Amino acid sequence: MNDDKLYAMRHSLAHILASALQQLYPEVKFGVGPVIENGFYYDVYIKNKNLSEKDFPAIEKKMHEIIKENQQFIKYTKTINEAMDWAHQNDQVFKLELLEILKKYGTTSYKDIKVTKEATTGVQEVSFYKNGDFIDLCKGPHLSSTGKVKEFKLVKISGAYWRGDAKNKQLQRIYGVAFETKEELLNYLKSQEEAKNNDHRRLGRELDLFTFSNLVGSGLPLFTPRGTIIREELLNYSAQLRLEKGFQKVFIPHITRDELYKVSGHLDKFGDELFLVRSQETKDRLVLKPMNCPHHSQIYASRQRSYRDLPIRYLETTTVYRDEKSGELGGLNRVRSITQDDSHIFCTEDQIEYEINQIFLMIKELYEQFDIPLKVRLSLKNDQKKYLGTDEVWRRAQEELEKVININKMNYFVAEGEATFYGPKIDFIGVDSLDREHQVATIQLDFIQPIRFGLEYDNIDGSKRNPIMIHSALLGSVERFMSIYIEHVGGKFPVWVAPEQIRFLMLNQSKEVQKYVKNIETQVAKLGLRAEIDDENSSISKKIRNAELMKIPYIVVIGNDEVKTNKLLPRIRKDLILNISQNNKSISLEDFLKHVKNEHINRSKQSTI
């Protein structure tokens, strides 16, 4: 089944779902029922009836009956006025509204309406699809008949505002998934189950990584000691890659006069997402920074610069703030206080290619370390949005970016309209172990801000020139990266990231064992390893279970035998084992700790024991 067929099948299933609902609840009013990734949904409204997942078996049964009847999908057209009559007669109020908008604007997308206003002509004719007694306003395509659909399952129900607007009536959205084969369907359902178990919010709680407080507010995570270790390891790694390449750390305040963003052009762009800060002592109009580039430009501007000083590469792990509706917040993937591993390079035109390529290589290295494959997106401007700068400047910037992608022999795809307002960029899409895609790193070229801020350098010929700015981030938002990474590894962190690398379990409280454990503590502290001692008065099997639940890389039981022989039998977390002989390998305490230390320093992905 090719993609078009799969699309048509999922679309047909949306109609079959709607047919079933019409038979079960004749009062039902239909919103829209599109195809989505892996399946479809339909938005519906039934007066005095709140559907729940308990209703799914009955609905699915009815859908299977309709499939068995092998009803033909018949397409026909009506004029827009005939169609409105049909909607009116059938009391399909939502369809009627869509038709009215279509008639007026020629589109039903709020976004498109905003752009086109009444410039385009309205629609004159619309198409319908009919199967059995069910008729729907629909562009198609569909399968030829209901009997052609393969495997499907209803999976979820949720609230959805009509046309995505919280001011409108709330409908119910019924989600289904559909695949060609039973196997694909089961695989998909299994991976969903796994995703649920790997949900970073759940793991964050179970592994004690972060927390939220109602007193502090939504979208504002607090990182516990364990979560803070992960943050720091990730951020130190990202910083280290750049420090080795001549980047320098800087430090800026999180608030600023809004004037800074008037000059940069961000104020228009970020509008509602800005947190406004009110000084009670002065008349300053302050904001929480949504971006760091303007601040960094002010450090550049603090001294006279010469071509000999360039490139200047600033690096800073700092927080930006973007306001979000509370409803959008949950876990670490969408927060209001966002820590970025941000960098800004100020360079000459001649240096652009080298600098971008350096960052490109760092990004590749970093995501290889995390075993996250990357897709490359070249994000360009489109004709609809507002951008700063001339076409010539944009064309040059785009060429530079394409050149570096090609040097690195990477495939890429183009996304028009995804550029920043100051220039085109390369975005990196990480694909996680559950095959989900996440936008992660970015490299952005900017010929505009240096001019707006009047940044200059003295060129070799004595003339004044504007430097070029290159914005980049490797992890992007560390909170978002953590949400991805925690789920990607299912909480099973490699030694260098693991908040607790080793847990020693005391088999008993004998003097010998106690003394040995004291020695362990000294050695562990000297090496700077992250190890804990479990000296609770409980069974060893319970201790092992507890340590396993915390997904600790190494678990080591210390009893009289271990003390006598100084031979330990570390239990290595399964995913860290490459070679079966690593199981039950005995090793002295000193060697064991040395191995773990080296794994930490080298950021090893596997156990070296």
Next chain:
Amino acid sequence: MNDDKLYAMRHSLAHILASALQQLYPEVKFGVGPVIENGFYYDVYIKNKNLSEKDFPAIEKKMHEIIKENQQFIKYTKTINEAMDWAHQNDQVFKLELLEILKKYGTTSYKDIKVTKEATTGVQEVSFYKNGDFIDLCKGPHLSSTGKVKEFKLVKISGAYWRGDAKNKQLQRIYGVAFETKEELLNYLKSQEEAKNNDHRRLGRELDLFTFSNLVGSGLPLFTPRGTIIREELLNYSAQLRLEKGFQKVFIPHITRDELYKVSGHLDKFGDELFLVRSQETKDRLVLKPMNCPHHSQIYASRQRSYRDLPIRYLETTTVYRDEKSGELGGLNRVRSITQDDSHIFCTEDQIEYEINQIFLMIKELYEQFDIPLKVRLSLKNDQKKYLGTDEVWRRAQEELEKVININKMNYFVAEGEATFYGPKIDFIGVDSLDREHQVATIQLDFIQPIRFGLEYDNIDGSKRNPIMIHSALLGSVERFMSIYIEHVGGKFPVWVAPEQIRFLMLNQSKEVQKYVKNIETQVAKLGLRAEIDDENSSISKKIRNAELMKIPYIVVIGNDEVKTNKLLPRIRKDLILNISQNNKSISLEDFLKHVKNEHINRSKQSTI
């Protein structure tokens, strides 16, 4: 001359200054003229005349005449009404206002008026002092006659609002300094000159450590790469001391719902100093955090805690925000975005003494490292302000703090009214190389917030108990500490703090020298040292001068001789030399770098070459 005598002399000089002004400018209206550290001032208003430092010689001349005349200081009293008549007749409007307030409130301090309201009885009688033709409302004391005063100098003039209120008229404040001997006066003036040269704002600019931007706003410093290195070295040192003692890093957002501070009790306390944050997307009432303890309490509260888990020690280098009137801002000593090396310990009552003592020892170690002697202040509550908690709780807390000070055999002084609203504290006052005192570290005991936040732990007997909180900071505000430290060392940082530890100066551009310098760069990078190469096309003497201006610990010239013999002659910054034989000592590149590396690791105060 004892302190009382010195006080009387400075006070008498204020009157002599006023006498001189009255003779020179008969129109002059007098505000107040108190004694201050090292001298005195008088606030005056002269219609249509703006005094400047150019007028000082004439004023000083007149003062010397008055001193020569050896006028008696004669004290007498008037009833408050007589005094008001006097002020009225002499058109001394400010004195009249003071007398009116005195009559009503019995005090002229805004603060005291607020507290006492009209509860106390007004003053019935006031004292005056007369010398020559000059009469002043004054409590005394004074010397017996003007001839008794010793050495003085007028030093500064500045604007000052009447009674410190920006809504009032602006007067001119003339500052003078006075000492018993010429030598003391000259020493003081010299140290002032030195302070000017060591001014951290000046050094910050010259050594390229930080900058301000009008677009970003006042009180919001931006740290350049060099300044950021100093920040990080200081903060890493402070964190390291605590990590070694079982503290754990955490990370919290900088904004919060104001509800958090309602519960903690900070909202009342900080009032005007709070930056209010407005969300445009939600109805959340947010603020920028002025304190970290409530956030940390929420991390504690995120899990059930047992007595076995205590003490829990959180450590975080993070920023708090305190709004300030723009006029108060300047340099790093008073900023609106304050980075604290903050810690909070949650412990049982039995653990208090051990925990406080641990912090005490760390503070002593840290300030010894910086060669900053400490004075210890025990800050207690007084009867005027509002505090949380019972007297019994406060008594216990005070005892704990005194016990630890005594264990450490430190002298201390008591300051009533300097406690926080939640408990007493030990404050540490650092004395810098110019003998100025600065409040730096702090240890605060808190029995209150854990109760307000409902923090608990399961005690050994199964009961629920509230932990005790201990707040502490070693550096305090790192911005403020930097302002102190930069001036304390006059920008001459030890190797471990210095942004640039070594500068290599190329004597020529020969192939040999270039190759040798390449090797230097590789070795320096491997060791993680902070070194720069000066390869400019200028004279070696100019290069040396430039490097000396940057106060770099080691300056090394690389010419053909050095390349041939691999013997370097490092120029060591004078203050780092202990032994004269360190001058002109030749050393191989490898040994030299090893020495510097070790000095960095060991935080050596002196050169080990």
